[in-house]
Amino acid sequence: MKSKVLLLVILPIVFLINSCGIYSFTGGSISAGMKTVSVSLFENVSPLVVPSLSQNFTEALKERIRTQTSLSFLRTDGDAHFEGKITGYSVQPVSIQGGNMPTAAQNRLSITVQVKYVNSIEADKSFDQSFTRYQDFSATTPFASIEQNLIKDISQQLTEDIYNRAFANW
Template identity: 50%
Template sequence: MKGTFVGYILLAALMVFTIQGCGVKYSLSGGSIPEGMNTYSVEIFENISPFVSATLSQQFTEGLKERIRTQSKLSQVNQDGDAMFSGVITNYAITPAAVEAGVDRAALNRLSITVKVKYVNRKDESGESDFEESFTQFKEFRGEVSTQESSLNSEIVKMLTEDVFNKAFNNW
């Protein structure tokens, strides 16, 4: 039993030394930031959806900045960061998710948000890590959206910014 424990420690140490030699900085906060990347910039994500939520553009933009700031060691700059994020909110929709028998309203509704994100890694000359991709998340709710819209948007923005962060820095 004691020998197995020592074996695990040696294996962990070997993995750490191997990872350190790969040219990538690894962070325990969830992201792997490429060597030499120090800054990021996030342009305002304009809401071009047919149905517009007044604060969603700012909420998503600030949410993405906050996600990167808290989960990496990168410094935010206003433009031309080593990692650059831009894009638009392409869909903001409320659709019925489940109907209620004998009633003209949905028993359960779904709020969906889609963002199209362009990511450019200026430290990767090959452009292999760059992407332009749409991300969609949703939350289901009961009742009127007007009483829950702010909290639903916050929850969906958290999921979307996690998806974008993981795609950019974890290639998920």
């Protein structure tokens, strides 16, 4: 009797999971049949170049995919393939404080990446899109002392946006 009840509970769950592709508990939906992924190095072509940004961003995207999916990584030609470039890296004032000589009260670090995603299983889910994220920080804080933390935070936001666009259809 217990086995019949267990079967009645588990069977519908199995059908739901298999009906529309592969689902993960992170909210992503990976195309049925997709087994591999490849990520090319995101070259930094922005006017301001931070030497480690290209490698760090590429690794952050790989880590996001590695922790959120069960896809196997290939060097090239994965069922899902990401490539692109870092097209923008800028620091600009966003608020001014008054006085005899107005100065910036807050600055904003913005990073823009152009991403080409190729889904070889379902070509209609492929895209070529630009993503931008930013973080504001106090102008009184020396930028060099917080730059790497800001880059890490922005990269996390960007990789989440890219992951959601590719695998969660957001």
